[in-house]
Amino acid sequence: MSPSISESETGRKSKLKEFLDEDICEDILLESELLLLSFATGIQDAAAWPDYMCFASNQTGNTLFLAIGVAGLTHDAYSFPNIGVSLSLFVAGGLVMGQLGNYFGVRRRLWLLISNLIQTALVFCALIIQYSWPIKRDGSAAMAVIACLAFSSGAQVAMSRSLKVTEITTAMATAAFIDVVIDPSLANIRNRLRNRRVLFLVMLTAGCFVGAFAQREAEKLRLQNWGLAVGLEELDLSDEHNHLLDDTKTNAAVKDLLLAIEAVCRGEEKVYANQAAGKEKQSSKDHLLPRHGPRDSKREKLRWAFGAKAKRVAQIEKFTSLVQNLHDLVPINNIRPGKSRSSIFDRRNDLKYESYNCDEIRRDIHIWLLHASTSPSELYEILVERRIEGTCDWVLDRPWFLGWTSSTFPDEKAKILWVNGSAGFGKSIICAWITHELLSKLKPLGYFFISSDFESRRDPFIAIRSWLSQLLRNPTVFALVHEAWANNFEQKAT
Known part of the structure; x- marks a missing residue:
C-alpha cells in the first residue's frame, strides 16, 4: 500500500471521528427529527392502549390510572401490572440513558446515534415478541412488550429533553397546550417557539389518530381472517369449520361476541352521524363490519375526529377485546372438520349466554347501569x-x-300481588x-x-x-x- 493511500484512509477516519465527536446544532433538521418522533409516539400509545390497557409514553395517564386502580374505583378497567411495568421501565430508561448521555455528551453525535439505535432495537424487540406469541392483555409476553416500549420511550424523552429543545418534548402535550396560549408573542407572524409547540401538538395528535385508525383496521382484518380460518362464512358454518363451533356453549358465546362487535360497529357510525350535522348515516344493520359514513369535507372530518376522540378510543379498545375473545374461544390453530353446514343464528332462541369471555363486558355494563358498587x-x-x-x-x-x-291468570286483569x-x-x-x-x-x-x-x-x-x-x-x-x-x-x- 502506498503512503498516499494510507494517508488518505487515515484522513477519512480522522474526519469521521471528528464528525461523530461533534455536538449537533439546533437547526430545522433536528426539529424535523423530533417532530417525527412525536408522530411515532402518538402511533405507539394509540396502538398500545387497546392491546395492553396502558400507555408506553403517556406516564401522566398511567400514574392517574394506577392511583384510581389502587383506590378500587375502576373494577379492573385497566391492567395495573402493565401500568406498573410501563411506569417503572419508563423511569429506568430515562435514568440509564439520561445518565449515560451526561457521561458521553448529550449533544455528541456518536452518543445520539447509539441512543437512537438502542431505542429502535427495543421497538423491534417488542414487535418480534408481539408477533411471536398470541396477543394477550396480561402475562409475561405482554409485560415484555410494554417493558421494551416503555424503556425506549423513557430514553427518547431523556434524549429530547437533554437537547434543550423544550418546545418539542416528543411525548407530553399538557405543558405545550398551555405554553401556546400564554405565549406573549402568540399573534406574531414570526414566532419560532410558538411554531415548534403547535407543530409538536399537531404531529402528536395526528400520530394518535393514525395509530387508532390503523389499530381498528388491523382488528377488522384480524376478525375477517379468523372467520375464514375457523370456517365461518357470512355467519354460516362451512363444511370444514372448526369442530369447537359444534359445541352449544361455544356456539352461543361466538354468536354473542359477534352481536357485541356489531353493536360496537353501529355505535361507531353513530359517532360520525351525530357530529356531521345534516348528513345521512349509512345503515349497518345487515353488516357485521359497516363502512364509514358518507365522505365529507376535510374540515368536517377533522371536527368529527376531535369531538369523538374519547368515544373512538373506547370503541377501538372494546372492538380489540372482543376480537381477542373470539381468538381465545376458537383458536385458528385448532381446526378439525366439524358437522355439516348450519347457521349460527338459526338457533338464536335455543342458545343461552353462558360464555366466560363476556363476563368482563357484562361487568362493565352492570357498573354503568347501577352507578355504584352496591347493587339493589x-x-x-x-x-x-x-x-x-x-x-x-x-x-x-x-x-x-x-x-x-x-298460566291461566286472566290477561285483562292487573297481575299485582x-x-x-x-x-x-x-x-x-x-x-x-x-x-x-x-x-x-x-x-x-x-x-x-x-x-x-x-x-x-x-x-x-x-x-x-x-x-x-x-x-x-x-x-x-x-x-x-x-x-x-x-x-x-x-x-x-x-
Whole structure:
C-alpha cells in the first residue's frame, strides 16, 4: 500500500471521528427529527392502549390510572401490572440513558446515534415478541412488550429533553397546550417557539389518530381472517369449520361476541352521524363490519375526529377485546372438520349466554347501569339469608298465590300481588322468598328490592336499570344494552 493511500484512509477516519465527536446544532433538521418522533409516539400509545390497557409514553395517564386502580374505583378497567411495568421501565430508561448521555455528551453525535439505535432495537424487540406469541392483555409476553416500549420511550424523552429543545418534548402535550396560549408573542407572524409547540401538538395528535385508525383496521382484518380460518362464512358454518363451533356453549358465546362487535360497529357510525350535522348515516344493520359514513369535507372530518376522540378510543379498545375473545374461544390453530353446514343464528332462541369471555363486558355494563358498587339486588340476598328455615313456605300453597302464578291468570286483569301487614311482620322476607321461588321456575325474571335507608330510593329509574342488568344474559337484551353503553359510556345511564 502506498503512503498516499494510507494517508488518505487515515484522513477519512480522522474526519469521521471528528464528525461523530461533534455536538449537533439546533437547526430545522433536528426539529424535523423530533417532530417525527412525536408522530411515532402518538402511533405507539394509540396502538398500545387497546392491546395492553396502558400507555408506553403517556406516564401522566398511567400514574392517574394506577392511583384510581389502587383506590378500587375502576373494577379492573385497566391492567395495573402493565401500568406498573410501563411506569417503572419508563423511569429506568430515562435514568440509564439520561445518565449515560451526561457521561458521553448529550449533544455528541456518536452518543445520539447509539441512543437512537438502542431505542429502535427495543421497538423491534417488542414487535418480534408481539408477533411471536398470541396477543394477550396480561402475562409475561405482554409485560415484555410494554417493558421494551416503555424503556425506549423513557430514553427518547431523556434524549429530547437533554437537547434543550423544550418546545418539542416528543411525548407530553399538557405543558405545550398551555405554553401556546400564554405565549406573549402568540399573534406574531414570526414566532419560532410558538411554531415548534403547535407543530409538536399537531404531529402528536395526528400520530394518535393514525395509530387508532390503523389499530381498528388491523382488528377488522384480524376478525375477517379468523372467520375464514375457523370456517365461518357470512355467519354460516362451512363444511370444514372448526369442530369447537359444534359445541352449544361455544356456539352461543361466538354468536354473542359477534352481536357485541356489531353493536360496537353501529355505535361507531353513530359517532360520525351525530357530529356531521345534516348528513345521512349509512345503515349497518345487515353488516357485521359497516363502512364509514358518507365522505365529507376535510374540515368536517377533522371536527368529527376531535369531538369523538374519547368515544373512538373506547370503541377501538372494546372492538380489540372482543376480537381477542373470539381468538381465545376458537383458536385458528385448532381446526378439525366439524358437522355439516348450519347457521349460527338459526338457533338464536335455543342458545343461552353462558360464555366466560363476556363476563368482563357484562361487568362493565352492570357498573354503568347501577352507578355504584352496591347493587339493589344485594338487599334481596340479605333478606333471603334472614329467613328462618321452614318459614314462608306456607305462602306458596295459598290459593291466591297459586292463582297469581297460574298460566291461566286472566290477561285483562292487573297481575299485582300486594303483601300487606304491619311493620316488622316479615313482609320483605316473604317477598324475597316468593322471588326466590319464581327465579327457580321463570326465565327471564327481574326483581327489585328497596328499603327506606337505600341511598338511591329517590331515583325511580334505578329499578329499570336494575332489571336490565339482571336480564343481560338474554342475547337480545345484551345486544341492545351493549349498543347503548358503547354509545354513552362517558355518561351515567339514565
